[in-house]
Amino acid sequence: MFAFTIRRIIQAILVMLVISFIGFAVQYSIGDPVRDMVGIRVSAAEREALREKLGLNDSFWIQYSRFVRNATRGDLGTSYFYSKPALQVILQKAPATLELVFVTAMIIVLVSLPVGIYTAINPKKLFSKITMGISTVGVSFPVFLTAIGLIYLFAVELHWLPSYGRGATVNIGGWETGFLTKDGLLHLILPSIALSSIMLPLFIRLIRAEMMEVLETEYIKYAWAKGLSRRRVWLLHAFKNTLLPVVTVFGVEIGILFAFTILTETVFQWQGMGFMFYEAVERSDTALLVAYLVVIGVIFVLINTLVDILYGLINPMVRIAGTK
Amino acid sequence: MGHLLEVKDLKVTFALRFGDLTAIDGVSFTLDRKEKLGLVGESGAGKSVTGFSIINLISKPGFISEGKVIFEGLELQSLSDKDIRSIRGNRISMIFQDPMMTLNPVLTIGTQMIETVMAHKKVSKKEAAEIALEKLNKVYIPSPEKRLQQYPHECSGGMRQRIVIAIALLTDPSLIIADEPTTALDVTIQAGIMDLLIELCNTENMGLILITHDLAVVSQVTEKIAVMYAGKIIETGPTDLIVKKPRHPYTKGLIKSLPGAQQPGETLNQIPGMMPTLTDIPKGCAFHPRCEIHESVCTTKIPILQEAGQKDHLAACHLLHKTLEETNGAQSTPEQDN
Numbered sequence: 067m068f069a070f071t072i073r074r075i076i077q078a079i080l081v082m083l084v085i086s087f088i089g090f091a092v093q094y095s096i097g098d099p100v101r102d103m104v105g106i107r108v109s110a111a112e113r114e115a116l117r118e119k120l121g122l123n124d125s126f127w128i129q130y131s132r133f134v135r136n137a138t139r140g141d142l143g144t145s146y147f148y149s150k151p152a153l154q155v156i157l158q159k160a161p162a163t164l165e166l167v168f169v170t171a172m173i174i175v176l177v178s179l180p181v182g183i184y185t186a187i188n189p190k191k192l193f194s195k196i197t198m199g200i201s202t203v204g205v206s207f208p209v210f211l212t213a214i215g216l217i218y219l220f221a222v223e224l225h226w227l228p229s230y231g232r233g234a235t236v237n238i239g240g241w242e243t244g245f246l247t248k249d250g251l252l253h254l255i256l257p258s259i260a261l262s263s264i265m266l267p268l269f270i271r272l273i274r275a276e277m278m279e280v281l282e283t284e285y286i287k288y289a290w291a292k293g294l295s296r297r298r299v300w301l302l303h304a305f306k307n308t309l310l311p312v313v314t315v316f317g318v319e320i321g322i323l324f325a326f327t328i329l330t331e332t333v334f335q336w337q338g339m340g341f342m343f344y345e346a347v348e349r350s351d352t353a354l355l356v357a358y359l360v361v362i363g364v365i366f367v368l369i370n371t372l373v374d375i376l377y378g379l380i381n382p383m384v385r386i387a388g389t390k
Numbered sequence: 391m392g393h394l395l396e397v398k399d400l401k402v403t404f405a406l407r408f409g410d411l412t413a414i415d416g417v418s419f420t421l422d423r424k425e426k427l428g429l430v431g432e433s434g435a436g437k438s439v440t441g442f443s444i445i446n447l448i449s450k451p452g453f454i455s456e457g458k459v460i461f462e463g464l465e466l467q468s469l470s471d472k473d474i475r476s477i478r479g480n481r482i483s484m485i486f487q488d489p490m491m492t493l494n495p496v497l498t499i500g501t502q503m504i505e506t507v508m509a510h511k512k513v514s515k516k517e518a519a520e521i522a523l524e525k526l527n528k529v530y531i532p533s534p535e536k537r538l539q540q541y542p543h544e545c546s547g548g549m550r551q552r553i554v555i556a557i558a559l560l561t562d563p564s565l566i567i568a569d570e571p572t573t574a575l576d577v578t579i580q581a582g583i584m585d586l587l588i589e590l591c592n593t594e595n596m597g598l599i600l601i602t603h604d605l606a607v608v609s610q611v612t613e614k615i616a617v618m619y620a621g622k623i624i625e626t627g628p629t630d631l632i633v634k635k636p637r638h639p640y641t642k643g644l645i646k647s648l649p650g651a652q653q654p655g656e657t658l659n660q661i662p663g664m665m666p667t668l669t670d671i672p673k674g675c676a677f678h679p680r681c682e683i684h685e686s687v688c689t690t691k692i693p694i695l696q697e698a699g700q701k702d703h704l705a706a707c708h709l710l711h712k713t714l715e716e717t718n719g720a721q722s723t724p725e726q727d728n
Binding site: 283288291295381 | 449475476478480484486491492493494496497
């Protein structure tokens with residue numbers, strides 16, 4: 067476990083270096099921040115002085131190493147628009163996105179597991195066939211279209227659910243949560259359904275396919291031959307083996323969900339990181355964009371580390387490799 | 391009553407989209423406690439399907455369409471799902487071919503043993519673990535306590551097959567069906583596993599059905615042999631007779647093709663052609679296209695099992711009179727080996 071942790075930390079550092087390098091390279095080549103910061107009337111000499119003061123005349127590598135050094139101290143630059151540290155801006159927006167992704171992930175897990183298992187065990191039942199049909203359509207439907215459709219149906223036509231924003235939130239130690247009020251929860255429903263609509267069909271199909279493959283294996287046939295109950299064969303012997311590839315994919319896909327929040331949050335005016343990113347692009351707030359990239363990178367690394375640990379708990383062969 | 395197991399005119403059909411396929415066609419045999427029966431044949435002869443059909447565990451879309459499987463007085467083929475489950479792994483245990491594939495890779499050996507005991511006996515987990523330890527000792531596994539904590543991949547192939555045998559013994563069954571139990575193992579380990587099976591069969595008072603393509607193995611350990619071809623038993627009888635005086639041309643071919651039947655350096659004998667697939671079984675005797683001595687009657691009429699000279703020795707061939715002469719003439723070869 068110790069060796070595993072060390073290896074993960076080294077990997078994480080490498081990944082973060084690459085992400086920060088890409089992020090910084092983009093910012094570096096996008097252009098001169100001084101031009102955005104000062105007015106037309108500022109003279110060339112004054113601009114040059116400002117550049118010198120900000121260190122913009124240093125070579126790329128010196129600037130990059132300064133960026134990394136600052137980043138390790140939690141300083142990811144200053145947002146031009148908000149005139150606040152970029153990290154602070156992002157952390158203010160983070161709870162909204164994290165809550166949205168969390169609820170979405172819950173929906174995916176709670177729906178795809180039972181549905182995937184059921185359709186694998188009963189491939190010929192009508193329910194399975196309908197599910198497979200819908201999931202094919204679902205996979206190919208873009209999230210913003212789903213979102214707009216949901217808003218039209220449930221907010222505009224039926225007036226059942228709110229169409230935008232987070233509703234009433236409660237502040238707990240700086241974390242704005244929508245989980246504790248009825249209004250906040252109602253506001254979560256449509257965005258999380260829209261966001262889950264991308265991954266849900268994929269996971270149902272993945273779990274079904276994996277489970278069907280596992281059900282054909284010798285050890286499942288052997289489990290039947292031992293006279294075990296259906297529950298035990300399906301939910302322990304088959305399911306645990308089904309989980310292995312699913313957990314890996316889940317880790318990657320949850321990371322991708324963060325990327326998809328940009329679309330979903332924009333459609334629902336959800337005040338999270340994704341919506342912030344969209345606005346930052348429109349305002350050419352490059353420092354904020356780079357900071358967003360780095361934060362998303364950290365989230366990705368964290369999630370994948372968690373998933374690897376989880377994978378090790380399920381798969382005994384990984385544990386052996388880890389202790390060596 | 392009487393026999394431990396009696397299979398009567400068993401017919402297994404696979405319901406496929408383009409029609410029904412008969413995989414097993416009228417197979418009959420009996421088995422008593424301590425008796426060992428060898429089911430022999432090439433791949434696709436229906437040996438394994440026969441084995442699985444005894445505990446009614448044929449892969450879909452196969453099912454038993456005719457015949458009876460009578461085990462300890464119970465007609466297994468008509469039992470409900472729940473009732474047959476109380477027989478599977480309890481009164482009848484199976485041993486599969488590849489021990490690398492039969493144990494679940496993500497569950498400890500202890501879990502896989504204890505669950506089997508608890509599925510059939512009303513015992514606590516602790517008592518189940520004690521039974522597991524006792525059986526692991528019986529198959530000569532060193533430090534069994536440690537094994538219970540381990541996962542299958544931490545054990546070697548031979549060790550795993552011993553564990554599978556130990557699992558088969560957990561509920562003190564009266565019949566073990568072993569489907570190619572040594573095929574996937576090293577030759578050096580094969581003999582040990584086979585000896586163990588035979589020993590346990592005698593000490594635990596169990597019947598054994600040994601499914602294999604390896605006539606050499608079967609001839610050493612079983613009392614009875616049934617040779618299968620294209621879903622039918624084509625020759626059956628006491629092992630001695632089948633090995634020394636085979637009457638069906640197919641059985642003769644099998645015995646001739648054993649390595650050791652010829653001088654070193656000579657090419658090995660083989661039966662020309664291949665086992666027909668279920669979709670195009672030849673008319674008449676299914677073996678006739680590969681048979682060296684076949685006559686016109688073989689291409690039209692299906693031969694039935696008939697007495698072939700000695701008691702309990704049956705063969706399904708129209709030309710038994712011809713094969714007898716041949717047997718007498720060629721008899722010298724196996725005797726020279728002895």
